[in-house]
Amino acid sequence: MDAAIVTKDLTKIYAEGRIEVKAVSSVTLQLNEGEVVGLLGPSGSGKTTLLSMIGCILRPTDGSIKIYGNEITGMDETTLPNIRKKYISFIFQGFNLFPALTAIENVLLILKLKGINKNVSNQRAKDLLTVVGLSERMHFLPRDLSGGQKQRVAVARALAANSPIILADEPTGNLDYTNGRKVMEILRNLAVEQKRCVVVSTHDNRIEDIFDRILLMEDGQIINEKRRLS
Amino acid sequence: MFYVALKIISYDKVRSFITLLGVVFAVSLIFAQMGIYLGLMETSSIIIDHTPGDIWITSKNCKNFDFSQPLPEYLYYHVLSTEGVQWAEKLIVTWGIIKQKEGGTEQVEVVGYNPDTGIGGPWKMKIGDSRAVKNGNFTIVDDSAKRRLGDVKVGEYREVLWKRLEIVGISQDVKSFTTAPIIFTSYRLAQKLDPNWIGPDKTVFVIAKVSPKYSVEQVIKNLKKRLKGVDVYSKESFSMKTRLYWTIETGVGFSFLLTISISFLIGMLIVGQTIYNSTVEHIKEFGTLKAMGASNFDIYKLIFSQALINALLGYFMSLIITLLSVKIYEATEMVMVVNMWVNVLILGLTMLMCLSSALVSIRKIKKIDPAILFRG
Structure with missing residues (x-):
C-alpha cells in the first residue's frame, strides 16, 4: 500500500498568554491508501488538532507532514489550497452544507471549485447521491433532510471531489447510533472500493469495528494502535 | 458562483428584502439628488447654452x-x-x-x-x-x-x-x-x-x-x-463658470455632495451589514469550501456576487422609481436630469457602494479560523 500521509514528530503547541498547551506531541505515523483509520480518544486528547494538521488547515509547531510525498510544513498560504484541492476532502460533525442549496447543488459546488466539467459533475453528483441512498432526495434542501441524510450528502460531497484522502471529524457526533453506523458503513465501503485513505476522528467506541486501524490518543500522543483482524 | 449567490439571496427572503429596500432607498436618493443638482446646474446656464454664438464678452x-x-x-x-x-x-x-x-x-x-x-x-x-x-x-x-x-x-x-x-x-x-x-x-x-x-x-x-x-x-x-478691461470666454467655459459659481460659491454643490455621500454611506452600511451577517452565518460552509481547496478568491467571488446582485436589483428598481417620479418633479417646476450619463455614473456608484460594503466580509473570510470547522 502507498503512503498517503506520513508525519514525523508532529507537535502542536497552543500558547495562551504565558501558558503553553501541548495539544499534539511528537506524533509519528503513516496512513495508507485503501485503509480506514480511526482516531479515538477522549475529548481534549488532540484528535481534532492532529486531523487539522494533516488536513493542512493548521500549521504544526514542530515536525513534518508529507502528503503523497509533498512536504507541506514549509508551504505558504497560496500553495496549501492547491494541496487540499488535489488530495483532501473533509466531513464534519455539523455537516456544513449550504442551507440555500439542495443536496445535489451542495455536491456540485465542490466539483465546480475543482474545475470539473459541468456534464461530468452532474453525472458524478447524481451517482454518488444514489450510492448514499439519496436518489429520491437530491433536490431537497438540507432543512428538509434528517441528520443522517445530511451527513450522507456530506459523504457524497467528500467522495465527489475524488480526493485520495478523506478526513472526517466526529461524523457520527450528531447522529443516533443506527444512522451513524449507516453513514460509516457507506463511507467505509466506498473508501475501500475506491482505494481512499480515510481518517476518522471519533470518541464513539461503538463503531470501532468499521476501522482497519485504530490509533488511540491521549494527552496529544498516540498511546496505542490496534489493527483489524482480517 | 453567481447562481449560488442568487440562491443564498433568495433563500433568506426577509433579509434580502430589507437589503434591497436599503439599496433602493439609498440609490433613489442618489438619483434624486444628482438629478436635481444637474437640473439646477442646467437651469443656471440655460440661456447661455441656448444662445447661438461661440464667444461671450463680459465685464472684468x-x-x-x-x-x-x-x-x-x-x-x-x-x-x-x-x-x-x-x-x-x-x-x-x-x-x-x-x-x-x-x-x-x-x-x-x-x-x-x-x-x-x-x-x-x-x-x-x-x-x-x-x-x-x-x-x-x-x-x-x-x-x-x-x-x-x-x-x-x-x-x-x-x-x-x-x-x-x-x-x-x-x-x-x-x-x-x-x-x-x-x-x-x-x-x-x-x-x-x-x-x-x-x-x-x-x-x-x-x-x-x-x-x-x-x-x-x-x-x-x-x-x-x-x-x-473685459473677460472673454468661449460659450462652454462661460456656461461652466456659471455652473461652478453656483456649485462652489453658494454651497449648493457641497450640500448635494453631502446628501449623496450620506446616501452612499447608508447604502454601504445596510448592504455591508447584511452581507456580513450572511457571511458569519455561513462561515462554516465557507470554511468547508476553503478546507476542500477553494481559494480565498473563489469565496470572494461568491461574496462579491451577492453584493453585485443586490447592486443590480437595487439599481434597476431605483431607476424605475426615479423615471416614474420625474413627472412629479416636473409638476413642481423642478428640473430633474436623468440621462444616460447619469444612469451610468449611478450604476457605477451603486456597484462601488455594494462591492466595497462586501470588503468587511472578505476580511472575515480571509481570517477564517480553521478550528471553527471542527466544532459541532
Whole structure:
C-alpha cells in the first residue's frame, strides 16, 4: 500500500498568554491508501488538532507532514489550497452544507471549485447521491433532510471531489447510533472500493469495528494502535 | 458562483428584502439628488447654452451669467471688427421689480435681446412670437413664472421697474435658477428700464460668432489682445463658470455632495451589514469550501456576487422609481436630469457602494479560523 500521509514528530503547541498547551506531541505515523483509520480518544486528547494538521488547515509547531510525498510544513498560504484541492476532502460533525442549496447543488459546488466539467459533475453528483441512498432526495434542501441524510450528502460531497484522502471529524457526533453506523458503513465501503485513505476522528467506541486501524490518543500522543483482524 | 449567490439571496427572503429596500432607498436618493443638482446646474446656464454664438464678452471678473456688470456699448463694434468674428450681438441681463396684479411685488430677471436676430431671446414659444417685443413696451414672460407671477396672459399689462409693459408672448422652458422669474424685453427697452444701471450706451454681454475659417481659441486670443478691461470666454467655459459659481460659491454643490455621500454611506452600511451577517452565518460552509481547496478568491467571488446582485436589483428598481417620479418633479417646476450619463455614473456608484460594503466580509473570510470547522 502507498503512503498517503506520513508525519514525523508532529507537535502542536497552543500558547495562551504565558501558558503553553501541548495539544499534539511528537506524533509519528503513516496512513495508507485503501485503509480506514480511526482516531479515538477522549475529548481534549488532540484528535481534532492532529486531523487539522494533516488536513493542512493548521500549521504544526514542530515536525513534518508529507502528503503523497509533498512536504507541506514549509508551504505558504497560496500553495496549501492547491494541496487540499488535489488530495483532501473533509466531513464534519455539523455537516456544513449550504442551507440555500439542495443536496445535489451542495455536491456540485465542490466539483465546480475543482474545475470539473459541468456534464461530468452532474453525472458524478447524481451517482454518488444514489450510492448514499439519496436518489429520491437530491433536490431537497438540507432543512428538509434528517441528520443522517445530511451527513450522507456530506459523504457524497467528500467522495465527489475524488480526493485520495478523506478526513472526517466526529461524523457520527450528531447522529443516533443506527444512522451513524449507516453513514460509516457507506463511507467505509466506498473508501475501500475506491482505494481512499480515510481518517476518522471519533470518541464513539461503538463503531470501532468499521476501522482497519485504530490509533488511540491521549494527552496529544498516540498511546496505542490496534489493527483489524482480517 | 453567481447562481449560488442568487440562491443564498433568495433563500433568506426577509433579509434580502430589507437589503434591497436599503439599496433602493439609498440609490433613489442618489438619483434624486444628482438629478436635481444637474437640473439646477442646467437651469443656471440655460440661456447661455441656448444662445447661438461661440464667444461671450463680459465685464472684468464677471462671476456668472446673472450678476455681470454693464460694459460700454461701443465694445460691440470693436468685437464686430475683430479678425475672425462673423457676427456679434448685444445682450442685457439685469434685475427688476414687477408689480403683481393683486398688489405686492416680485423680483424678476430681465433679459433684453435684439428681436430682429432673436439671439439671447426665448427659443421656444408657447404663445406668440419672440420678435413681438420689438418697438414698444412689450415683454415675454416664461410659462414657469406663473407660480410666482400668477396666471399671466397675453394682452395683459404689468408694471416692471415703474414702466407699464404689455405681455405679448409666453415662452417655455426658460426656468430660472435664482427663482426670480425671467422676462424678456427688447434690448432697447431693457436699456430704458434701468437707465441708472444700464443706460442708452451700455450693454451687459457681447456675444460673437466665429467665422468658419477661424478657431474659437484663435478669435478669443484676438479679442483679448484688442479689448481691455473685459473677460472673454468661449460659450462652454462661460456656461461652466456659471455652473461652478453656483456649485462652489453658494454651497449648493457641497450640500448635494453631502446628501449623496450620506446616501452612499447608508447604502454601504445596510448592504455591508447584511452581507456580513450572511457571511458569519455561513462561515462554516465557507470554511468547508476553503478546507476542500477553494481559494480565498473563489469565496470572494461568491461574496462579491451577492453584493453585485443586490447592486443590480437595487439599481434597476431605483431607476424605475426615479423615471416614474420625474413627472412629479416636473409638476413642481423642478428640473430633474436623468440621462444616460447619469444612469451610468449611478450604476457605477451603486456597484462601488455594494462591492466595497462586501470588503468587511472578505476580511472575515480571509481570517477564517480553521478550528471553527471542527466544532459541532
